[in-house]
Amino acid sequence: MWIRCGKSLWHLEALRQSSKSPCLFSLFSPYSDTPHRKSKLAPLQERKMIDRFRLNAKGGDGGHGCSSFRRSRQVRRGRPDGGSGGRGGDVILECSPTVWDFSGLQHHITANRGGPGSSKNMIGTRGEDKVVYVPVGTVIHLIKGEIPSIVKNHSSTDLDPWEIPGTLVDGISESNQASTYNDPNMAAEVESLLHTGCSSDQNGGTLEILPCRKQTTQGASTNALPQLSPRNHTSKVCKKEEMEETEQMQYNVAELTEQGQRVIVAQGGEGGSGNVCTSRVPNKLKSIMPGVDKDKTIDVEVSDDDQYPRSEGLPGSESILELELKSIADVSFVGMPNAGKSTLLGAISRAKPSVGHYAFTTLRPNLGNLNFDDLSITVADVPGLIKGAHENRGLGHAFLRHIERTKVLAYVLDLASALDGRKGIPPWEQLKDLILELEYHQEGLSGRPSLIVANKVDENGAEEVYRELKRRVPGVPIFPVCAVLEEGIAELKTGLKGLVNGEISCRLSIDEMLLD
Ligand SMILES: Nc1nc2c(ncn2[C@@H]2O[C@H](COP(=O)(O)OP(=O)(O)OP(=O)(O)O)[C@@H](O)[C@H]2O)c(=O)[nH]1
Missing domain, CATH: 3.40.50.300 (P-loop containing nucleotide triphosphate hydrolases)
Structure with missing residues (x-):
């Protein structure tokens, strides 16, 4: 018997014998008159719980600062007006009662990078945060990276007007934090000049960032130490590396026990300064700003770009975490x-x-x-x-x-x-x-x-x-x-x-x- 399928003509017997087209064959099979369908996922109660999970989080990189000069018909060599790059997004873990376990999570999460600054003093957009929902009772152990910070939500009405999120003094971006300078005297001087503002959340509130409780392996009692469940690793090298990582693990650095509780596990990088910022900073400070070439800034016989340099955004922080559900x-x-x-x-x-x-x-x-x-x-x-x-x-x-x-x-x-x-x-x-x-x-x-x-x-x-x-x-x-x-x-x-x-x-x- 011959069957027409589109423009082709198929012989039924040949189709039955062909193992390459099981779906097509099932249409004509005498044993089954129901077409092949994907089986339904097992109900939640019948699925194995994933209550340990390795998470690699990376904050978004900061956007680059812009180098631009104001130009108009009247002003041919205007002042620098390149805006700073936006801050990279954070990776945030949020506690949600609607999540049962870690089965819906991805192992690698990277937040979005900040937008680059642009001319006319325009600051780059802030990179979008990546919010990962975890179940109530999640305990975080840190394998690599910084201790996560707890985020406290405040409504913007509670704030002092001077604390309004994203406020910058003299247009100097947050990237120029005093802590990044090597010379302590200079750092103090810069700190007095620069004000590091609070970052704002998407709802207009301010996020106060607090360091989480730190508890190292030595501090924890041996009985309380969670043990890693065995995993199937093919290579012995991988196992060895993982063992070493486990030994270095800092246990219980944070716990998420209430609905809506949030911790930042990877911070976004600060945006680079646009050249408008360097034009407002004294030359002696410019020479020690991150991303700015020391030798070029003080020279008088230099081009505009060298005199008012911009800097590149800083990379976001990275962390490797072991999440455990209790x-x-x-x-x-x-x-x-x-x-x-x-x-x-x-x-x-x-x-x-x-x-x-x-x-x-x-x-x-x-x-x-x-x-x-x-x-x-x-x-x-x-x-x-x-x-x-x-x-x-x-x-x-x-x-x-x-x-x-x-x-x-x-x-x-x-x-x-x-x-x-x-x-x-x-x-x-x-x-x-x-x-x-x-x-x-x-x-x-x-x-x-x-x-x-x-x-x-x-x-x-x-x-x-x-x-x-x-x-x-x-x-x-x-x-x-x-x-x-x-x-x-x-x-x-x-x-x-x-x-x-x-x-x-x-x-x-x-x-x-x-x-x-
Ligand atoms: N006769 C009798 N049988 C019961 C009673 N309660 C539970 N069973 C039976 O015992 C069996 C096991 O019940 P489950 O509730 O699944 O037991 P469980 O302790 O949750 O078992 P696991 O899931 O293996 O831990 C089922 O066949 C039930 O019908 C009871 O009060 N009387």
């Missing part, structure tokens, strides 16, 4: 795989996490909100922990860091795991393993206010196991629940509220538990 929740559900944590989160909140009768259904922490009249509590369902999780068994230690920030721990135990000949471990043993895993990850982590959720109380024989659990684990409230049927949920909610409020304070101690 979820922030009031309560964390900690339990073995299949204990029913996700089902429980669905029962106490409106969250809809994936539930499955197999281990490790949960691949990322799920968050749910528990709303009371006077309080709202965030609850995190953390992927299941197994014995040896701190040594990277199961889903590994990657998720233990999400527990670090929670106020209250709710240990979810499966009452039915060892019933009816099942090969699971009894709930008190589950509890012991969970406590040990938390302690191996960070000493004292299990000592937070805690309660126990004894789940699957609906199963045959679970009541006896619950009574045995109560006998063996004294000192903390134990809530028997059936997450599937939503039984015991109201009491659990009240218990969680009391612990978060601080009305109740109970802590688990492995020494007080009766173990075999």
